[in-house]
Structure formats: structure tokens, C-alpha cells
Amino acid sequence: MKSDVSLLRRLGAIAYDIILAFSLAFSIVGAILIAFFDKQAQTDLLMFGIYLITVYFYFTWSWVKGRQTLGMKTWKFQIEQSNGDNITHKQAFVRFALATISFAVVGLGFVYQLFNKDNLAWHDKHSKTRLIKN
Known part of the structure; x- marks a missing residue:
């Protein structure tokens, strides 16, 4: 179950996806806040929840349905199970939670990839997924 995607390529895609996911989340939260709320204390927790849910669905839906996020597509790699199948919703959840x-923890799960013989990050190993170039 070896991954052939380097840490640098992975981090490039992550940077791209973070910009896209948070742009989407800020747009959704902004529209909801303008439409329904005006009290700051009540909106802080709601905003965080909406951000987290939006980012979660951006990543997991992209992984399960298309094998790649827009960042992964730009950097030309995709995700799969160790047997080559599409990942499941459960694997996507585990992967997202562990990547978060x-x-x-200051990126230690990603640094782990540098020392793993199969070139897997911590969340790859525990979700039984891998990244492959396409």
C-alpha cells in the first residue's frame, strides 16, 4: 500500500484546497448571518460549526465521489483504498478527523510520511487509504 505522492506535492494541494474550502465556508456563513442573525455572541459558535461542516463536506464528498479535491486535481494525484477502489464514507470521515x-499537532501527522516506508501520512495509514499520481 505504497503512496507515490511526495509531501511537497501533498502540501501544495492542501494549500490550494484550504483557500477554496474556506472561501466557500465564508460565503455560506456570511449569507446565513446576514439573513438571520445580528448578535455576535450567538453567532461565533454557529459560524465555527458551519465552517467545520462546510470544510468537512468539501473534502469528504470530493474524496468519495471523485477521488480528488480541486487541489489534488491541480497537483495531479488522487486518493484510493489500498486495493484501488474508491474510498468509503467511513474512510473519508476517519481521514478527515485524523488529518485535522x-x-x-503542528503537522506531525504529515511529517510522519517522511519516515514511513510506504510514504503514508498518519491519516493515510489509519484510514487505509493512499494517494497516487494520475
Whole structure:
């Protein structure tokens, strides 16, 4: 289950996808806030929840339905199970959750890729997925 996508290529796609996902999330949150709310304290938690849900669905839907996000498409790689099949919703959830934790601990889950013999990041290994060039 070896991945042939470098850490640099992976980080390039992540940067691209973060810009796209947060642009989408900010647009959705802005529209909701303008339409329904005007109290700051009530909106902070709601905004965070909407951001997280929007980013979650951007990544997981892209992975499950098309094997790649827009960033992955630009950097010419895709995600698959170790047997070559599309990933499942459960795998996408595990991957998203663990990738989020990887970022929260200063990217250690991504640095793990540099030392893994199969070139897998921490969330690749535990979600039983891999990235391949296309």
C-alpha cells in the first residue's frame, strides 16, 4: 500500500484546497448571518460549526465521489483504498478527523510520511487509504 505522492506535492494541494474550502465556508456563513442573525455572541459558535461542516463536506464528498479535491486535481494525484477502489464514507470521515488532528499537532501527522516506508501520512495509514499520481 505504497503512496507515490511526495509531501511537497501533498502540501501544495492542501494549500490550494484550504483557500477554496474556506472561501466557500465564508460565503455560506456570511449569507446565513446576514439573513438571520445580528448578535455576535450567538453567532461565533454557529459560524465555527458551519465552517467545520462546510470544510468537512468539501473534502469528504470530493474524496468519495471523485477521488480528488480541486487541489489534488491541480497537483495531479488522487486518493484510493489500498486495493484501488474508491474510498468509503467511513474512510473519508476517519481521514478527515485524523488529518485535522495532524494539523492541530503542528503537522506531525504529515511529517510522519517522511519516515514511513510506504510514504503514508498518519491519516493515510489509519484510514487505509493512499494517494497516487494520475
